[in-house]
Amino acid sequence: MDRLRLLNRTLQVGLIAVLAFGVLARNVSVVVNALAGFGVTLVPAVLARDRDLLLDPRFTLVVSVAVFLHSIGMVGLYDRIWWWDHLTHTFSATIVAVIAYTVVWAVDVHREDIHLPPPFTGLFVLTFVVAMGVLWEVAEFLAREVAIFLGQEPVLVLYGLDDSMLDLLFNLLGAVTVTVFATTRLRRWGEQLAAWLDRQLEAN
Structure with a gap:
């Protein structure tokens, strides 16, 4: 460590x-x-x-x-490197998927009145990551257009619609990787997060 x-x-x-x-x-x-x-x-x-x-x-x-x-x-x-954008999107999507899966599993453990089957959790994570990817692409486009309108240098890189579609594809790749290979560890993290939520409620 x-x-x-x-x-x-x-x-x-x-x-x-x-x-x-x-x-x-x-x-x-x-x-x-x-x-x-x-x-x-x-x-x-x-x-x-x-x-x-x-x-x-x-x-x-x-x-x-x-x-x-x-x-x-x-x-x-x-x-300079054509695949760099794909690499960063895959990494970012992996992080979003980890957070989403951990939080959803924590809610399932924390709330006795809620039961979320593992297949549903995996599907939710995939959908969530794709949705966040779409929002990010829209935000990139709007941020660039606003910067150009104000006569400023855009702080985010945008290469067109085809690149955005590839970004979403690699976002999905990151999410699938998490839901297929990391569920056991993420459930453990979710249980730890649920225990933390219990402590917060007891303290309040």
């Missing part, structure tokens, strides 16, 4: 380096994405400190890897 935390810290340092590069290069896109990514990596520590919710270091590391890959992609890898 110490090794995982060290890797996570290394990725955070990498994000700071990307942020510094963006500032020196006066590249708003790089700065915004690196800053947002670094903020995301701080969320697990904030949850642990303020809410006593301890996330598995392996999940925290995957989140850091995803935002780091996206941030260095903004430096130029999205344009």
Whole structure:
């Protein structure tokens, strides 16, 4: 676990380096994405400190890897490596699927009046990831159009409708990977989350 935390810290340092590069290069896109990514990596520590919710270091590391890959992609890898966008979308979809599956399973365990069969949970996660992917693509398009209208450099990369369809396909790939290969561990995380919810209710 110490090794995982060290890797996570290394990725955070990498994000700071990307942020510094963006500032020196006066590249708003790089700065915004690196800053947002670094903020995301701080969320697990904030949850642990303020809410006593301890996330598995392996999940925290995957989140850091995803935002780091996206941030260095903004430096130029999205344009130079054709599959980089597919890689980052698969990683991001995996994270969304993990969160969705864990939360749904936690609700199933936490609430005695709710029973969600595993097949339904898997289908829900796939649907949820696809829906979030569609919303993200729409947000990318709107953010770009607003930036262009205001005469600013867009902070998100958009390559057209065909690329958006491929993004959704790789989002689905990430979700399928999670629901097929990681359900046992995610159910354990869901049970831990349900236990945390019970503690919060008792404390209140």
